[in-house]
Amino acid sequence: MRQAPPEPASSSWAAVFSLAVGVFGLLTAEYLPASLLTPIASDLGISEAVAGQAVTVTAVAAMLSGLLTASLTRKIDRRVVLLGFTVLLIVSNVLVATAANVVVLMLMRILLGIALGGFWSMAAAAAMRLVPAASVPRAISIIFSGIAVATIVAVPLGSYLGELTGWRSTFLAAAALGVVTLVFQLCTLPRMAPHGSARLGTLWKVLRRPGFGVGIVGMLLVHIGHYALFTYIRPALENLMHVHVSQLAVLLFVFGVANFVGTLAAGWLLQTSLRLTLVLTPTVMGVAALGFALLPLGQAGYIVLLVLWGLAFGGVSVAWSNWATRMVPDQAESAGGLVVVGVQSAIAGGAAAGGVMFGMGGAVTVFTVSGVVLLASASLILLRVRAPRHAGTV
Known part of the structure; x- marks a missing residue:
């Protein structure tokens, strides 16, 4: 019998x-270099291609951190x-803002990746651990709405502040946001004693749980399909919508x-199915x-499709995070780490595959394939992926 952590008495x-x-x-800080x-390149005397690796090293560090966090912190209050x-978010942004060379920049972006x-x-x-089981889908949708808001805000706001006050001040503003976040969390987060006994070998054991591996494959296909599209959304809109x-x-x-709306709506849809x-x-x-x-x-028809795409993808992260916690409630943190690795891998793989397809046949080929x-992944999920109704005994 594999049990979830004790359910809280109140929300x-x-x-x-x-x-x-x-x-x-965290996501705002991750996206800032894009704008x-x-x-950054001009100030540090490097090429834009090298400066762009600040995003790459963050993603790689995030993958490793997602894998190792549960096991390395298994005895520490959550x-x-x-x-x-x-705290790592704050330190990373402050030291990026004061970086004198590319080495410091990259090291601090690695620090951000660990936190992310x-x-x-x-x-x-x-x-x-924060809400009763019936409210978990809604809670996860609220938490992951932070991703959607960062997607909307980070790049345009970073570009605006960078022009207004300089790129270093923009990272200091991100650090200030981190300070506000830290105070908020200090005042609201309860103590959460560690639950379970996650170790490095636990990741493999979780992956071998009945139904978990095929679910991860389905999740990978969904994210690869999306990021192959999203990487080339600009040329697609230019070429198809003119x-x-x-x-x-x-x-x-x-x-x-x-x-953003899709992320929040997914919380209610998940409570249904x-x-x-x-x-x-x-x-x-x-x-x-x-x-x-x-x-x-x-144009009107394409805009409708664009809205439907955005609404649907808003529910993806929420749905798969819920799925992972329901499949292995006793090792939810290890399962979450595997989800992070899967998503980050899919971002890289989808972008690479989309580049090959775009080179072969342009945006039409990317969207067709x-x-x-995506439809094949939906069929796989429908036929092969288990979907427990509640977190608890599996």
């Missing part, structure tokens, strides 16, 4: 919102661990808002992708 929604702010701060590459990651991967891997498991550069920002903002959510999200994304590639809909992959 700590303020703590849930503090974790959402933490996710927002500040040129001034409140202390989460607060520690927020560790915090993300523990977020769903922490939700299980929009001007000035309209792109508006369309990307619309996509981001739809993504986890299986429905897992199958519906890639199905809608796949249909939208094929609609972009194959149907002459006109990705649409097929």
Whole structure:
């Protein structure tokens, strides 16, 4: 019998919102270099290609941190661990803002990756400790709404602040957000004694649990299909919708808002059916992708598809984090680490695959192949992936 951690007697929604702010701060810091590459490169005397590796090293460090956090911190109060990651966020941003050379920049971005991967891997498991089981899907959707908000805000806000006050001041502002987050978490997060006995070998044991491995494959396919599309969303919108550069920002903002709404809506849909959510999200994304590639809909029709895509992807992270905690409630943190690694790997793999397809046949090929992959993943999930109704005994 494998049991979840003890269910809390009451809900700590303020703590849930503090974790959402933490996710927002971490993802905002991760995305900032994308809007500040040129001034960073100019100031440090490096190429933009080298400056861009600040994103790469963060992602690699996040993957490793997601894998190792549960085992390396297995005897430490989870409140202390989460607060520690927020402290790393603050330190990373302050030292990036004062970096005199590229070595310091990269080391501090690695520090951010450690905080990002560790915090993300523990977020769903922490939700299980903060609210009763029936409210866990909604809590996870609130926590992961921080990702959607960061997607909307980080790049345009970073670009604006960078022009207004310089790139270093932008990272100091991100550090200030981290300080606010730390105070919020100090005031709201309860003590959470470690549960379970996660070790490095636990990851392999979790992966071998009945139904977990095939679920991870389904999750990978969904994320690969999405990131192959999303990496080339700009040329797709330009070529298929024939929009001007000035309209792109508006369309990307619309996509981001739809993504945010989808994240919150997923919390309620998951309380109805986890299986429905897992199958519906890639199905809608796949249909939208094929609609972009194959149907002459006109701008209004393409905008509808863009909104549907954003809404559907908003539920993906929430659904799979819920799935992981329900499948292995006794090792939810290790399961969360595997989800983080899967997502980060899919980002790299999807972008690479999308590049090959884009080179072969442009945006139409990317959207067609990705649409097929997404619909295939929906079929795999429907036929082979287990979807427990509740976290608890599996």
